[in-house]
Amino acid sequence: MPSKRSASSKLTAVAPKRQRKMLTITQKVGLLDMLKEGKSFSAVGRHYGINESTVRYIKKEEENIRRTAAISFNKDAKRVVTVRNKTIIRMESALALWISDCRKRNITLDTNIIRTKAKILYETFEGSDGVNGSKEPSPSTSAFHSEPFQFNASKGWFDKFQKRVGLKNVYLQGEAVSADVAGAEAYAKNTFKTIIEEGRYKPEQVFNMDDTGLFWKRMPSRTFLMQDDAKTGFRTQKVRVTLVMCGNAAGFMIKPGLISRSKNPTALKDKNMSDLPVYWMHNAMAWMTRALNLNWFKGCFIPEVKRYLAEKGLDFKVLLLIDNAGGLADDLSHDGVRIEFLPPNTSSLIQPMDQGIIRAFKALYTRNTLQHLVDAMDSDKKFSFKDYWRDYTIATCLQDIQRAIQEMKSETLNSCWKKLWPEAVRNPTEGSLDNIHRSVVDTAVSLAKRLKGDGFNEMTAEDVNSLIDAHSQPLTDEDLAEMTKPASEEEVEEDEKEVSVVVVKEEDGLTLDRLEAMVSMASDLQRAAQEWDPCGFRSTQFSKLIEGGMSVYKHLLYQKRKKRQNLYITKFLARKNACAARPSVEKDTMMLKRIKEEEL
Numbered sequence: 184m185p186s187k188r189s190a191s192s193k194l195t196a197v198a199p200k201r202q203r204k205m206l207t208i209t210q211k212v213g214l215l216d217m218l219k220e221g222k223s224f225s226a227v228g229r230h231y232g233i234n235e236s237t238v239r240y241i242k243k244e245e246e247n248i249r250r251t252a253a254i255s256f257n258k259d260a261k262r263v264v265t266v267r268n269k270t271i272i273r274m275e276s277a278l279a280l281w282i283s284d285c286r287k288r289n290i291t292l293d294t295n296i297i298r299t300k301a302k303i304l305y306e307t308f309e310g311s312d313g314v315n316g317s318k319e320p321s322p323s324t325s326a327f328h329s330e331p332f333q334f335n336a337s338k339g340w341f342d343k344f345q346k347r348v349g350l351k352n353v354y355l356q357g358e359a360v361s362a363d364v365a366g367a368e369a370y371a372k373n374t375f376k377t378i379i380e381e382g383r384y385k386p387e388q389v390f391n392m393d394d395t396g397l398f399w400k401r402m403p404s405r406t407f408l409m410q411d412d413a414k415t416g417f418r419t420q421k422v423r424v425t426l427v428m429c430g431n432a433a434g435f436m437i438k439p440g441l442i443s444r445s446k447n448p449t450a451l452k453d454k455n456m457s458d459l460p461v462y463w464m465h466n467a468m469a470w471m472t473r474a475l476n477l478n479w480f481k482g483c484f485i486p487e488v489k490r491y492l493a494e495k496g497l498d499f500k501v502l503l504l505i506d507n508a509g510g511l512a513d514d515l516s517h518d519g520v521r522i523e524f525l526p527p528n529t530s531s532l533i534q535p536m537d538q539g540i541i542r543a544f545k546a547l548y549t550r551n552t553l554q555h556l557v558d559a560m561d562s563d564k565k566f567s568f569k570d571y572w573r574d575y576t577i578a579t580c581l582q583d584i585q586r587a588i589q590e591m592k593s594e595t596l597n598s599c600w601k602k603l604w605p606e607a608v609r610n611p612t613e614g615s616l617d618n619i620h621r622s623v624v625d626t627a628v629s630l631a632k633r634l635k636g637d638g639f640n641e642m643t644a645e646d647v648n649s650l651i652d653a654h655s656q657p658l659t660d661e662d663l664a665e666m667t668k669p670a671s672e673e674e675v676e677e678d679e680k681e682v683s684v685v686v687v688k689e690e691d692g693l694t695l696d697r698l699e700a701m702v703s704m705a706s707d708l709q710r711a712a713q714e715w716d717p718c719g720f721r722s723t724q725f726s727k728l729i730e731g732g733m734s735v736y737k738h739l740l741y742q743k744r745k746k747r748q749n750l751y752i753t754k755f756l757a758r759k760n761a762c763a764a765r766p767s768v769e770k771d772t773m774m775l776k777r778i779k780e781e782e783l
Contacts, residue, residue, distance in 0.1 A: 204233055206241070209474050212252045214238065215245050252467070271334060274305045277663035279348045280470055284658045287506070298336040301344075305334045307660050308667075367529035371603050378523065379604070384502050386432035386597075386607040387495055390488065391504040393536035394427045394440075394471045396658075397545070399580040400572075401650065402552075423666065424469050426584075427462075427479050428536060428544065432600045432607040434593030437487040438462055439584065440479045443577070444469045450576035460585035468666045480515050506530045538599040539616035540591070545651045546623040547587035553630040555579065560634065568634075595619060624648060698740040705733045 206214065210231065217227050224242075228235045241248065278301050285292055334340075379389070400422045427440030441461040456463050462483035464475050484503070492499055499519045507524045515522050530537050555575075560566045594609065595616060601608045624647045631642040658666075709726045716722040 204231075206231060206233070208248065208252050211241055211248050214241055215248065218242060268334075270305060270308050273308050273667050274301060274334075275344060275347065276468065277304050277308070277667045278344075280468060280666060281658055281663060283470075288657055290657070294338075294341060298338075298341055301336040301341075302334065304660065304663065305336075307664060362531050363526065363528040364532065366526050367532040367602075370526050370529060371533055375523075375603060378502065378521075382500070382502060382521065384500065385497065386600075386604075387435070387492065387497055388500055389432045389502045389504070389604070389607075390429055390437075390484075391431075391535045392427065392429040392484070393506055393530075393534065393541065394425050394442075395541050395545075396423055397426050397548070398423050398653065399548075399577070399583075400575060401653065402572075423662070424580075425471055427471070427483075428541060429484060430535070430540065430596050432535070432597065432604055434595070434597035435491060436588055436591065436596065437491065438483065439588065440464060440483055441581075441584075442466065442469050442471060442475060445577075448577050450578040454578075460581055460588075470666065477515065480517075485517055485520070504534070506534060533603040535596075535599040535603060538602060539620070540596060540599050542651065543591060543595065543616055543620055543623070544587050546620050546627075546647075547590050548583055549647060549651055550623050550627040550630065551583040551586050553627050553634070555583065557630050557633050624651075693739065695740070695743045698736055698743065701736055702733060702740060705729050 214227055214231060217230065218224070218238075222230075224235045224238045228238045231238075278297070281300060281304075282292065282297065378384075425442040427442070428436070429439075430436040439461050442464045444465065444467060446465045451459070462479060464478055466472060466475060488501055489499055492501075501520045502523060503515075503520060504523050504525060507527050507530075525534055556568075556571065559571050598608055598610075599616070624644050627647045628642055628644055631639040631647075634640070709729050712722040712725045716725075
């Protein structure tokens with residue numbers, strides 16, 4: 184007869200094994216950021232549902248994890264890259280960007296084209312990364328052979344590359360696919376119309392999102408600013424961000440998203456990132472990824488649209504149209520939001536953002552950049568083009584972006600829905616984008632003439648149009664090299680500066696005394712209206728408006744008072760502890776003195 188102990192051991196043997204949880208590279212970076220913010224190992228472990236020992240191991244591998252996150256395109260990967268050839272890693276990141284860009288522009292690819300492009304990119308990056316020129320052996324080079332590593336973009340490599348980046352459906356021809364006119368027309372007249380009728384959507388509730396690249400520090404090539412950059416190697420013209428633009432059929436644009444390479448730019452170090460005119464995001468290549476797409480959807484789109492529809496007195500029932508291109512998350516979901524992907528090869532025909540909205544924005548941005556130059560020259564007698572352009576920071580860029588968004592008229596934005604939803608367009612003949620674009624370009628040329636600098640006085644409308652179109656051109660090898668270039672030491676220091684220390688600074692001008700004065704003045708104003716206005720309904724309505732407007736300052740006043748109170752309590756406790764310690768010290772001293780006297 185088996186013993187009780189053996190029976191117990193049998194039960195233990197059949198118990199289900201605990202599932203091993205592996206975090207992705209993105210999750211590990213988030214975990215490391217939480218540790219830098221001062222959270223404990225145990226708290227971070229509970230947050231991610233892992234053991235404290237696992238958190239400590241991830242912390243130990245921080246350098247490798249952050250290096251992998253900076254150069255790897257696939258943020259869903261779970262293993263850290265430590266031994267692969269760094270040029271291949273960079274090449275694969277650039278190749279994935281290029282494939283995604285080709286898909287967005289309806290340029291189809293096949294296996295041979297991708298493998299050929301991989302070899303070209305590898306050869307481009309090989310010299311700059313110093314694989315063969317470096318004294319240190321490459322991890323992919325045998326220690327017993329002196330021959331340099333040869334990358335052949337073999338079929339085996341391509342199969343593994345497909346799995347690493349989640350690449351599918353590349354068995355196509357290597358030519359640009361013509362837009363599907365019949366498919367676009369059928370979708371607009373049948374599918375989309377049915378969706379609108381069944382959902383009973385209003386123009387205010389139907390949105391379209393698209394992302395686009397912006398070389399925010401670029402001038403026409405004939406200007407000396409670009410020529411000087413080329414001579415000195417100063418590559419300001421290649422500084423690129425990705426803008427996420429989204430608007431509805433009524434002609435309203437929400438706050439644009441902006442993806443930068445830097446998490447904490449020096450020019451914005453004293454700014455509250457939530458108060459910027461854009462929704463700030465970042466990754467190593469300033470490129471839209473699935474993770475950032477989800478980040479924008481949850482952190483920007485949902486709250487912005489909720490606020491907008493509440494102001495309009497409409498229910499939160501939203502239809503979001505998205506281009507059917509790679510790189511966007513296909514798991515977006517939220518109560519009250521329906522996600523609809525446009526059919527392949529139809530974006531250029533029916534997507535509102537592609538019907539002139541993005542191009543009009545870039546024309547306005549270019550004009551605003553030149554306007555900034557003119558204003559700076561008029562206000563400074565010792566003005567220098569070179570100094571101004573080198574000091575043109577991302578903060579100035581955000582001002583130009585905000586101004587361009589504000590200058591886009593509602594009628595113009597509404598007219599861009601004509602091909603997809605003609606019933607929603609209020610006045611199809613008003614606000615022609617071609618006329619608006621032509622007017623903006625002419626203004627930009629006249630501003631350039633006022634600058635009278637080398638190259639500016641020769642600028643033509645064709646030069647400005649070429650500059651505007653350059654933002655939307657396919658990514659070149661030079662663009663890919665710049666986007667996948669590892670961050671410099673200055674950029675790393677900039678991003679990591681003061682991450683582990685939380686400093687609460689008081690807002691300039693909004694001191695505790697001034698906030699109290701503002702609240703007191705608002706109360707006096709409400710009291711005066713109630714006493715002097717014979718119409719009670721009007722004075723009550725006025726008081727409610729004042730109360731609503733002052734709520735944000737009252738909340739800030741409450742926070743500052745609470746902060747000061749906590750500070751006083753901490754100081755009081757410190758003094759109390761010090762006072763409590765003093766009698767103890769005196770008592771110990773007297774006891775030692777008594778012991779010495781007894782010994783004598």
